[in-house]
Amino acid sequence: MKETVDVVVIGGGAAGCFAAIQAGTHFPGARIVILERGIKPLAKVKISGGGRCNVTNSVSDPTELSANYPRGERFLRKAFYSFSSAHMIQWLNDRGIELREYPDGCLFPITNDSQTIIDCFLNELKKLKIPLHLESRVDTVQQIESGWEVSTPTRVITCKSVILTVGGQPKISGFQLLNQLDLKIVSPIPSLFTFNMPNEPIRELMGVVTENASVRIVGEKWSTSGPLLITHWGMSGPAVLKCSAFGARILEEKGYRTPISVNWTGVLKQDDVRAALVEWKSSNKKLLNTPLFQIKSRLWTYLLSKCELHEDLRWSELGNRQENKLIEVLINDLYQMEGKTTFKEEFVTAGGIDLAEIEVKTMQSKRYRGLFFAGEVMDIDGVTGGFNFQAAWTTAAIAGKSVLLNQMEEK
Ligand SMILES: Cc1cc2nc3c(=O)[nH]c(=O)nc-3n(C[C@H](O)[C@H](O)[C@H](O)COP(=O)(O)OP(=O)(O)OC[C@H]3O[C@@H](n4cnc5c(N)ncnc54)[C@H](O)[C@@H]3O)c2cc1C
Structure with a gap:
C-alpha cells in the first residue's frame, strides 16, 4: 500500500x-x-x-x-x-x-x-x-x-x-x-541500577533505610545524596540510583566492580562531625544507646562494631583514636560493589x-x-x-x- x-x-x-x-x-x-x-x-x-x-x-x-x-x-x-x-x-x-x-x-x-x-x-x-x-x-x-x-x-x-x-x-x-x-x-x-555487594556483612541489615546518606564512587570527587536502603543483595534507594545514573559510564568501565564510599551523615565533613561529637564527649551515656545523625539504631550498632567500639563504652571514655575511627566510618565507610541489579x-x-x-x-x-x-x-x-x-x-x-x-x- x-x-x-x-x-x-x-x-x-x-x-x-x-x-x-x-x-x-x-x-x-x-x-x-x-x-x-x-x-x-x-x-x-x-x-x-x-x-x-x-x-x-x-x-x-x-x-x-x-x-x-x-x-x-x-x-x-x-x-x-x-x-x-x-x-x-x-x-x-x-x-x-x-x-x-x-x-x-x-x-x-x-x-x-x-x-x-x-x-x-x-x-x-x-x-x-x-x-x-x-x-x-x-x-x-x-x-x-x-x-x-x-x-x-x-x-x-x-x-x-x-x-x-x-x-x-x-x-x-x-x-x-x-x-x-x-x-x-x-x-x-545501563543506567538506574542498584549495587550488589555479596561479600559485605551489612546486607544482614536489609530493610534499614538511612534518610539522608551520600554515596561516592571511590576516586571520584562528586557524590549523590538521598535515602539509602540496605537490601539483601547490597544497597539501593535514591542515593544509590542517582550514583548509578551519574556514574553510569565510569561504573561500566570498571566492570561494575569498585569500592563505594558512604557518608552516613549526609554531606557533613570531618570537622562538622567532630564538632557535633564535642558535646557528647562529656556525657556518661553509652554510645550504643545514643545513635546520632538520625542513623537507625541497628545500623548505628553495626557501625560501632565496625569501629571495634565496645558496646558498654561511654562517650566520656571515647579516646582520640577511637573518635577518629568513628568519624572515618561515619563519613567515609567503604564497601565493595561487585555487580549491579536492574531497578525493577x-x-x-x-x-x-x-x-x-x-x-x-x-x-x-x-x-x-x-x-x-x-x-x-x-x-x-x-x-x-x-x-x-x-x-x-x-x-x-x-x-x-x-x-x-x-x-x-x-x-
Ligand atoms: C518499568 C518502567 C517503569 C518506568 N516508570 C517511569 C516513571 O514512573 N516515570 C518516568 O519518568 N519514567 C519512567 N520510566 C521511563 C519511561 O518509561 C521512558 O523514559 C519513556 O517511556 C520514554 O518514552 P519514549 O516514547 O521515548 O520511548 P518508549 O516509551 O519506549 O516508546 C517507544 C515506542 O517505539 C516503538 N518502536 C520501537 N521501534 C519501532 C519501530 N521500528 N517501528 C515502530 N515502532 C517502534 C516501541 O514499541 C515503543 O512503543 C519507566 C521505564 C520502565 C521500563
Whole structure:
C-alpha cells in the first residue's frame, strides 16, 4: 500500500503520542500518522511507576530541573524554557487530569492509575483524527526528493517530515533503523541500577533505610545524596540510583566492580562531625544507646562494631583514636560493589542519538531536514522521579510544534 501524508511519527510510546498530539494541535488539518510496532500503544506508560505513572516532577525551573539528567543536562536546560514540567501539569489539568504531589516532588495522577494518562492521550489523538497503526514495525526510513519514505512490511508512506521516537535501545544493534542515515550514536549502557555487594556483612541489615546518606564512587570527587536502603543483595534507594545514573559510564568501565564510599551523615565533613561529637564527649551515656545523625539504631550498632567500639563504652571514655575511627566510618565507610541489579520500578538506557546531531530549538536533525527526534531515542536520561517522562514530553512538544515549520517557510 502506498500512501502520502504530512508527518509520520515512528513509535507509539510516550514521546510519539505526545509529539503527534502537539503536531496535530499546531498544524490543524495536517495529515499525521503514528506507526507502532507493538500490539498496544503507550506500553511503558502502562507499567510505569508500578502501574501508577510518575508522570512528571514538581521541579520546573529549567536549571533545577535539568540537574536531574546525567546525560542531556545542558541541552534540556534550553528546551525546558519552551516546555517545562509546569507546562505538562497545565496541559493535563486542562484535560481534567488532576495530579497528586508527593513530598519528593513526584507527581502521579490522582487516580493512581497510569491508564488515566493513556486514556487522555488516546482521546486527544481521536479528537485530532490522528490514526495510530499498531503492529506496524518500521523497517526503513529514507530521504527522497519530496521528503521522506517510511516502510513497514505492509506499507510505504511518503511524507514531508518524520518524528523518530523509537525509545531507548539496550544494544547498539537496536539502532539498525538508523543505519541508512549515518547519524552519530552514543553507545547504549545501563543506567538506574542498584549495587550488589555479596561479600559485605551489612546486607544482614536489609530493610534499614538511612534518610539522608551520600554515596561516592571511590576516586571520584562528586557524590549523590538521598535515602539509602540496605537490601539483601547490597544497597539501593535514591542515593544509590542517582550514583548509578551519574556514574553510569565510569561504573561500566570498571566492570561494575569498585569500592563505594558512604557518608552516613549526609554531606557533613570531618570537622562538622567532630564538632557535633564535642558535646557528647562529656556525657556518661553509652554510645550504643545514643545513635546520632538520625542513623537507625541497628545500623548505628553495626557501625560501632565496625569501629571495634565496645558496646558498654561511654562517650566520656571515647579516646582520640577511637573518635577518629568513628568519624572515618561515619563519613567515609567503604564497601565493595561487585555487580549491579536492574531497578525493577524504572530502568532506562544511557546513550542514543548524539545530541550534537540535533537542534535544540526544533528537535530537528542538523544534517537531515525534515527528520525530528523525541524521547529516549536521544542521548538523554534522567534519575527517578518523573524526569524521564518529562524529557519525553518536552522533546515531543518541541518536535511536534516544529515539524512542519520548514514546509511553511518554503511555501
Ligand atoms: C518499568 C518502567 C517503569 C518506568 N516508570 C517511569 C516513571 O514512573 N516515570 C518516568 O519518568 N519514567 C519512567 N520510566 C521511563 C519511561 O518509561 C521512558 O523514559 C519513556 O517511556 C520514554 O518514552 P519514549 O516514547 O521515548 O520511548 P518508549 O516509551 O519506549 O516508546 C517507544 C515506542 O517505539 C516503538 N518502536 C520501537 N521501534 C519501532 C519501530 N521500528 N517501528 C515502530 N515502532 C517502534 C516501541 O514499541 C515503543 O512503543 C519507566 C521505564 C520502565 C521500563
